[in-house]
Structures are given as structure tokens and as C-alpha cells.
Amino acid sequence: MSVGLQRLREEPDLIRRGALDKGEDAALVDRALELDARRRRLLGEADGLKAERNRASKQVGDAIRGGAAPDGPRVAAFRAASVAAGERIAALDAEAAAVEAELEDALLRIPNPADPDVPVGDADANVVVRTWGDLLPRAGAGPDGPWERKPHWDVAEALGIIDLERGAKVAGSGFPVYRGAGAALQRALIDFFLGVHTRENGFTEIWPPAVVNAASARGTGQIPDKEDQMYVITRDELYLVPTAEVPVTNLHRDEIFEPDALPVRYAAYTPCFRREAGAAGKDTRGILRVHQFDKVEMVLFERPEASGEALEWMTGRAEDLLRRLGLAYRVLLMATRDMGFVQAKKYDLEVWAPGVERWLEVSSCSNFRDYQARRMAIRYRPAPGAKPELVHTLNGSGLALARVVAAILETYQRPDGSVVVPEPLRATLGTDTLLPS
RNA sequence: GGAGAGGUGCCGGAGUGGUUGAUCGGAGCGGUCUUGAAAACCGCAGGGCCUUCGCGCCCCGUGGGUUCGAAUCCCACCCUCUCCGCCA
CATH class of the missing domain: 3.30.930.10 (Bira Bifunctional Protein; Domain 2)
Known part of the structure; x- marks a missing residue:
């Protein structure tokens, strides 16, 4: 149960107001926005590396089918590139997962804003x-x-x-x-x-x-x-x-x-x-x-x-x-x-x-x-x-x-x-x- | 509880390591034809992520693992079906 990320980005003030009206902590909104930005940065970087890895893997297959020796130097180079990308991906994914968990937690504690016609108060x-x-x-x-x-x-x-x-x-x-x-x-x-x-x-x-x-x-x-x-x-x-x-x-x-x-x-x-x-x-x-x-x-x-x-x-x-x-x-x-x-x-x-x-x-x-x-x-x-x-x-x-x-x-x-x-x-x-x- | 089979897109159903995110059929949507409809033919067509919109990334029950590469191999779990047992 949570507010939408898209809405949070587009109308942070409305979400903040909604939280305050319900007596909840509005600081979570900024916390969520910050985590969201970090998450997207990490995701973007990881995605780029994954594309690299996918390319390298494909080159291994293409090279072998093209007649290169499976254990030859050409193939080994592609393999190495893929492994290297993989290591960095693992690190980025782990960090992204941690950020995402925090983000989820913050989102879960942001209340659903009340409709405009709802009276404010206890x-x-x-x-x-x-x-x-x-x-x-x-x-x-x-x-x-x-x-x-x-x-x-x-x-x-x-x-x-x-x-x-x-x-x-x-x-x-x-x-x-x-x-x-x-x-x-x-x-x-x-x-x-x-x-x-x-x-x-x-x-x-x-x-x-x-x-x-x-x-x-x-x-x-x-x-x-x-x-x-x-x-x-x-x-x-x-x-x-x-x-x-x-x-x-x-x-x-x-x-x-x-x-x-x-x-x-x-x-x-x-x-x-x-x-x-x-x-x-x-x-x-x-x-x-x-x-x-x-x-x-x-x-x-x-x-x-x-x-x-x-x-x-x-x-x-x-x-x-x-x-x-x-x-x-x-x-x-x-x-x-x-x-x-x-x-x-x-x-x-x-x-x-x-x-x-x-x-x-x-x-x-x-x-x-x-x-x-x-x-x-x-x-x-x-x-x-x-x-x-x-x-x-x-x-x-x-x-x-x-x-x-x-x-x-x-x-x-x-x-x-x-x-x-x-x-x-x-x-x-x-x-x-x-x-x- | 025991034994076996299986979980793939809206549905059915292929696929057992390398352009397969996925053949094919049905349903759906758009179009051609038709007075209209049906039929036929052509085309479109899963979900999600990223204010890098890219021949970008992720998803073939769920979660791990092996591998340069996994729907495809391994492990665990969940669920469904069939038979047996038990039972309102």
C-alpha cells in the first residue's frame, strides 16, 4: 500500500500536505525522493553494464559458431569482458536492492492523501x-x-x-x-x-x-x-x-x-x-x-x-x-x-x-x-x-x-x-x- | 499423508544451454472485401523499469545456484492435476 512514485515526483507538495493533515511525518517524502533518485542512478548504471555483458556473451557464441576455437584467445577476451562486467553488476545490483528496500519502507509509511473535500483535523x-x-x-x-x-x-x-x-x-x-x-x-x-x-x-x-x-x-x-x-x-x-x-x-x-x-x-x-x-x-x-x-x-x-x-x-x-x-x-x-x-x-x-x-x-x-x-x-x-x-x-x-x-x-x-x-x-x-x- | 505428472503470454499449446521475450492455433484489436454480418485475406497484439527511450534493462510458478550465456541444467519452496489412504 503506497502512494505512486510518479505522483510523488510530480506532486511532492500535495503528498507532503496529505501526510501532515493525517498527522504523519512529511520528512519521509523527501527521504523517498532522495532514495528514488539514487535508485534510478544505480539502475541506469547497472543497465548499461548489463547491455555490455549481454553483448560480450553474444560475441562468444558468434565467434564459436564462426569457427573460432572455444578455448582460443579471441573467445577468452569476450569471456573476460563479460565476467568483468558481471562483477560490477553484482555490486551495483546489491546496492540498488538495499536502496530499493529503504525506499519501499519509506513509501509504506507515507499515508494516502485525503480527498480535498475531507475535513482536516482529528x-x-x-x-x-x-x-x-x-x-x-x-x-x-x-x-x-x-x-x-x-x-x-x-x-x-x-x-x-x-x-x-x-x-x-x-x-x-x-x-x-x-x-x-x-x-x-x-x-x-x-x-x-x-x-x-x-x-x-x-x-x-x-x-x-x-x-x-x-x-x-x-x-x-x-x-x-x-x-x-x-x-x-x-x-x-x-x-x-x-x-x-x-x-x-x-x-x-x-x-x-x-x-x-x-x-x-x-x-x-x-x-x-x-x-x-x-x-x-x-x-x-x-x-x-x-x-x-x-x-x-x-x-x-x-x-x-x-x-x-x-x-x-x-x-x-x-x-x-x-x-x-x-x-x-x-x-x-x-x-x-x-x-x-x-x-x-x-x-x-x-x-x-x-x-x-x-x-x-x-x-x-x-x-x-x-x-x-x-x-x-x-x-x-x-x-x-x-x-x-x-x-x-x-x-x-x-x-x-x-x-x-x-x-x-x-x-x-x-x-x-x-x-x-x-x-x-x-x-x-x-x-x-x-x-x- | 504416500506415489506419479505438470506449472510458459487472455486461453490452448511448442520449446531441453546461444537473436526464443518466446513457433503455432484460438480469442482480441485494426484494415480489405460486403448493403450489413459471417467467411476469407492482410496487419497489430504479454507485463514491468529507466526524465540515457536505446536494435537499453528485467520477467517463462517463487527464491537461490551452475555458466561467457538459462524458459531450457542443479537445489529448495509454493501451487495444480491423477491414483491410493483418510475424512465432513
Whole structure:
């Protein structure tokens, strides 16, 4: 994942500005430029010598075929020339490789510049773009007088649908067990999301592996950026996926799309595994922050000129799901220092959870422009026979289940402890109300 | 897990040390012909690097090695296929 060298050379100021806006070190830009110049100098010199060596080698062959003695003086001279060039080439190549490694390292630490319309600043600068639905207060007015909405963990316990203790027993804390209607609710949500995406939004459904190899983890930047967030199966050198983004984006690694192939739009369900290292003690109750959760992810490959519009569209698709579930939410345009290293523009969708009176992040929709594509070498041909160019990649949750479940339980609970099932899920669940056990 | 075969360009498929970065076929693109299309014929046609654009350099699964010279020889690893074993 990196900015392009060509762009770095042509617009160093823009890249520098982008790094500063994201709170990163802009000096790396100059470091990279310097390394790039050195690398090109070394490469040029080495290439010249290689041409010499190739010529000498060819002369050996020509001389022998022309009747010269294979061990005669003429042939020996050509051989010597080739060997001499070879020695210098080896030295230059070694140096070039070292410089290139340094350059790569510098490039990797230069962030993707944010789009011009992204607010500059930290979380305070995030912009609420829109809000939808009624923000229910914790205190409600029921048929038998005032009542207090409960947090989802209390609702879930009364219904007997989430078993955190037994999850901790069989796997560990942060691995919830969904039971009965709770399990069916998971299945219903996954089916609802995928159904809308495939039948109405034109996505192709993908059911990818839940583990990836090191090359794939590197492709989307999990290695080295977020390595300690992933569960690793060391014996087989595999990583449990933290999101479907990883396997699905890597589907087209090192590929070239033909002119009429784009856009390619995938919707994929996977369980997601996250170690949540460094988040100990945060959101420990309920299912707001867990090590395993379920998510349907949207992954888009777009032509560069279409990616800006595609982000708005994709965000709209995620919002549509929340509306149909009748959950109040807001859309945040994330500011430069709160959006992440690799995103060019990002919207977060936060659902309102009246039981805990908090906004819960249930989707994050990002445009990476060509930043991810460069690292994974995902390209497209603008026209038949034309030179390949990098595609733009985007992805967004549509949606993440655990927090949606929390919001449903808190939004649709009733004073008697029952929970109304949102309309789109009723057919699968076979009921319109969940009753306390 | 055991045995065998193989990994070459968009696909198929040649090539086992010296203009082979790669024969050939198909698909593709451009053209001729045609009212149009098909067919036929001609031509173009892999990816990347370098502000030296050059009959320049690198790439035939990946990484090393041998050699003046490697797609071709050697070693390791990865992957695919077939058979056997095991198994949801």
C-alpha cells in the first residue's frame, strides 16, 4: 500500500500536505525522493553494464559458431569482458536492492492523501452529514407508565438468546454464543443483507475462505500495519480474517480487468476475528466489542473516474439496510486524522442504541482510490489494447451484525421484556415478537 | 499423508544451454472485401523499469545456484492435476 512514485515526483507538495493533515511525518517524502533518485542512478548504471555483458556473451557464441576455437584467445577476451562486467553488476545490483528496500519502507509509511473535500483535523472535526430516524431516549412512556430501556445485555439475558459465559468457557471472553432466536437472528440478518445486495443492488455474492495466507494479508495492509490485531495459525502460516475485505479484495490481486469488466461489485459474508489488542477494558459488557463477529462486506473495483460517486452509492446501500430495519442512525464524514492511513475518504455509519444511549459504529465505507490497488497490482485496461492502469478499490460494511443486534434489542424492546422483530426478519424468524423465556 | 505428472503470454499449446521475450492455433484489436454480418485475406497484439527511450534493462510458478550465456541444467519452496489412504 503506497502512494505512486510518479505522483510523488510530480506532486511532492500535495503528498507532503496529505501526510501532515493525517498527522504523519512529511520528512519521509523527501527521504523517498532522495532514495528514488539514487535508485534510478544505480539502475541506469547497472543497465548499461548489463547491455555490455549481454553483448560480450553474444560475441562468444558468434565467434564459436564462426569457427573460432572455444578455448582460443579471441573467445577468452569476450569471456573476460563479460565476467568483468558481471562483477560490477553484482555490486551495483546489491546496492540498488538495499536502496530499493529503504525506499519501499519509506513509501509504506507515507499515508494516502485525503480527498480535498475531507475535513482536516482529528475526531472533533468529523462532520455529521445526515441523521435518520427518531433518537429514542432511555426513559420511555409505556402503557403502564414510565419505564427505562435496558441495555442489550439485559434484554438478551431475559430472552435467553446470547450466552457470554458459556462462550467464555468454550473459547474465551469476547466469543459470544447465540442461542435459539438469537442464533436465528444472526442467520436472518446475514440472509437479509445478502439478499438485498444481490437481488436489488447488483452485487455478486462471494463466500470466501475465513483464513488467508501471508501474501493476502500483506495485500490489504494487515501485514505489517495491523498484524497484532489478527489471530495467526502459525503452524500453517494462515491468518483468521479480520474482515471479508481481505480475502475478497485479494481475489483480483495481480490481475488486469478488461475494458468492459468494471465495475466489479462483491458482497461477502464472513465471520470476523479480531484480537482487539490494546482495547482491554473497553466496552467489556455485552457484544459491542468482541473477538468474533459476523459481517457482510461490500467490496468494489471501479474505474478511477467513477470511484467518488461509487462511495456515495455504497454508503447509501448500507444506510438503506438500517432504514429497513427501522434503526436510527447518523452518517459521519471522517476527518483526516480520524479516518486512517490508507483511506482517501471515509464515512462511518453509527446506529443509535437507546439502552446505552450511545452511537454504535456499524459500518465504515471507504474509498482507497489507487492506494490498495497499487500494492496488490490490480489493474484495468481503459480501452481495448490500451496500457493497464490501476483500479480504484472501495469497501464498506453492509453491515456488521453484533452491534446491529444490540441496537435492535435496545430499540425494539417493550416494557414487558419482549422485543418486536423488525419486519424484514420476521419471515426467517417465524415470529414478529421475541418473548422472555 | 504416500506415489506419479505438470506449472510458459487472455486461453490452448511448442520449446531441453546461444537473436526464443518466446513457433503455432484460438480469442482480441485494426484494415480489405460486403448493403450489413459471417467467411476469407492482410496487419497489430504479454507485463514491468529507466526524465540515457536505446536494435537499453528485467520477467517463462517463487527464491537461490551452475555458466561467457538459462524458459531450457542443479537445489529448495509454493501451487495444480491423477491414483491410493483418510475424512465432513
